[in-house]
Amino acid sequence: MTPVVLVTGCSTGGIGHALCEEFAKSGCIVYATSRNPATIGKFENKNITALALDVTKDDDIHAVVHHLLEAEKRIDVLVNNAGGICPGPLLDQDIDKVKQTFDTNTFGVLRMVKAVLPEMAKRRNGLIINIGSVVGEVPTPWNGIYSASKAALYSLSEVLNMECRPFGVSVMHVAPGSVKSNIADNAVAQYQLPSDSLYKTFLPNIMHRIYVSQGPRAMPTHDFARVIVSKALSKNPPAYTMIGGYAALFTFLKWLPRALVLLIMWRTYSRKL
Numbered sequence: 001m002t003p004v005v006l007v008t009g010c011s012t013g014g015i016g017h018a019l020c021e022e023f024a025k026s027g028c029i030v031y032a033t034s035r036n037p038a039t040i041g042k043f044e045n046k047n048i049t050a051l052a053l054d055v056t057k058d059d060d061i062h063a064v065v066h067h068l069l070e071a072e073k074r075i076d077v078l079v080n081n082a083g084g085i086c087p088g089p090l091l092d093q094d095i096d097k098v099k100q101t102f103d104t105n106t107f108g109v110l111r112m113v114k115a116v117l118p119e120m121a122k123r124r125n126g127l128i129i130n131i132g133s134v135v136g137e138v139p140t141p142w143n144g145i146y147s148a149s150k151a152a153l154y155s156l157s158e159v160l161n162m163e164c165r166p167f168g169v170s171v172m173h174v175a176p177g178s179v180k181s182n183i184a185d186n187a188v189a190q191y192q193l194p195s196d197s198l199y200k201t202f203l204p205n206i207m208h209r210i211y212v213s214q215g216p217r218a219m220p221t222h223d224f225a226r227v228i229v230s231k232a233l234s235k236n237p238p239a240y241t242m243i244g245g246y247a248a249l250f251t252f253l254k255w256l257p258r259a260l261v262l263l264i265m266w267r268t269y270s271r272k273l
Contacts, residue, residue, distance in 0.1 A: 003028045003233070004072045006064070008055055008112065009082030010034050012041035013182045015131065016081040018225035023077070024048050026229055031068060035082075055082045055108030056100075065115045074123060077232060078116045080109040081131040085187050086145035087210050089199045098145050105149035106156065113160065117169060124168035127237055129228070130157045134177045134242060134250040138261060141269045142202070142209040161239050172237045174228060178218040178245025184211045204273040217245035 005023045010016035010032035017040065020032040024045035033053035034040050040050045051067070054060045068075055086093065086101040109130055120126030135143060136150030157173035164171055187210050193203055224244060231237055242251060253261045 003076040004068065004074055005030045005077040005079065006033070006068060006075050006116070007031070007079040007081055008033050008053060008108075009131075010050070011039040011182065013221075014081075015176065015179060015181055015221060015224060016079070017041070017043075018221040019079055019081065019228065020048050021045055022222070022225040022229040023232075026233055028077070028233075029072060031064075033064060033082075053082075055080075055112060056103045058111060061111055061115045065119075069119060075116050075119060075126070077127045077129065078112060079129045079131070080112055082108055083131070083149075084146075085143060085183060085210075086149075087143055087187050087191050088193065088206060089142060089197065089202070090144045092194050092197050092199065093145055101145050102149050102152070105146070106152045109153055110156065117164065117167070120169045121164075121167035126169040127172060127232060128160065128164065128169065129172045129174060129232060130160075132157065132173055132175045134175050134244075134247065136175065138250050138253050138265065140209060140265050142206045170237050171239065172232065173240050175240070175242040175247075175250075176224065176244045177242065177247040177250060178213045178215065179224045179243075180214065180218045180221045184214045202270065205269050205271075208273060209269050213245075215245070219244040 005028045007016050007020050007030065010020055011034055016032070020030050021043055024030045024047045030048045031051055032040055032048050033051045035054040037050050037052045051064055052060065053064045083105045084101060086097055113128055130153055132153045133150040135147040136154045139147035139151070154173060157171055161171040191210070193200065193206070227243055228241070231241060
C-alpha cells in the first residue's frame with residue numbers, strides 16, 4: 001500500500017520542501033503544507049499536493065487532517081518540520097515572540113500529534129518524525145529561545161516514543177546540524193538589536209551565529225532529505241538521528257562535562273570578530 005505522508009513547514013528552499021520531493025520520489029503520496037501556501041512554490045514531482053496549514057491553529061490542523069482522511073483514508077507518516085528561530089540575547093527577547101516560537105516549534109508538534117495519532121493507533125501503524133536541532137541538546141549563545149524550544153521538543157519526542165509504542169506507532173527524532181536552507185536569511189530579515197540592548201558590542205557575534213549553520217560545512221538539503229526518507233521508509237526507523245554539518249562535533253560535545261561544553265560554546269561565539 002502506498003504510504004501517505006503529511007509534512008509541515010514546506011517553504012521552497014527548506015528542509016520540508018526537500019523531504020516532500022524525496023518522499024514522492026520514493027513512491028509516496030505527499031501532502032506539503034505551509035502557513036502560507038504561496039511560499040511552497042513548485043515541486044519537480046507532480047505527486048505532491050500543497051495545502052495551507054498553520055500549526056499554531058487547531059482549526060487549520062483539524063481541517064487538513066480531516067481532508068487527508070477523507071481523501072486517502074489514512075496518514076502513514078507525519079513529519080513535524082514547521083519551525084522558526086528567534087535569534088538574539090535572551091534578555092532582549094520580546095515575550096510575545098518567545099511564546100510564538102514555542103507555539104510553532106514545540107506546541108505545534110503536540111497539536112499535530114494529538115490530531116493524527118488516534119487514526120494511527122486505530123490501525124496500529126504509523127510513524128511520527130519530529131525535526132529538532134543539535135542545539136536542542138547543546139545550546140549556544142545568541143539563539144537561546146530556539147535552543148530551548150528544540151530542547152523541549154527533544155524531550156517530547158523521547159516521551160512520545162515510549163507512550164506511542166503500545167499503539168504500534170513509531171517516533172523518530174531528527175537533530176539536524178548544519179543543513180542548507182533559508183532559515184538564516186529569514187532570521188536576518190526580521191532581526192534588529194534593540195536600541196537599549198546591553199549587548200551592542202556583540203552584534204557581529206550575533207550575526208555570525210545566525211549564519212554559522214549556512215557555512216561551507218552545511219549539508220546539501222537534498223542529501224539530508226535522502227538520508228532521512230531512507231531511514232523513515234525502512235523496516236525499523238531509528239528513534240534518533242543526528243545528521244548534517246557539525247553533527248560529529250556535537251555528538252562528541254554531548255560526552256564532555258557540561259560546564260566545559262558551555263565554556264566552549266561561549267568562547268566560540270563571544271570572541272572578537
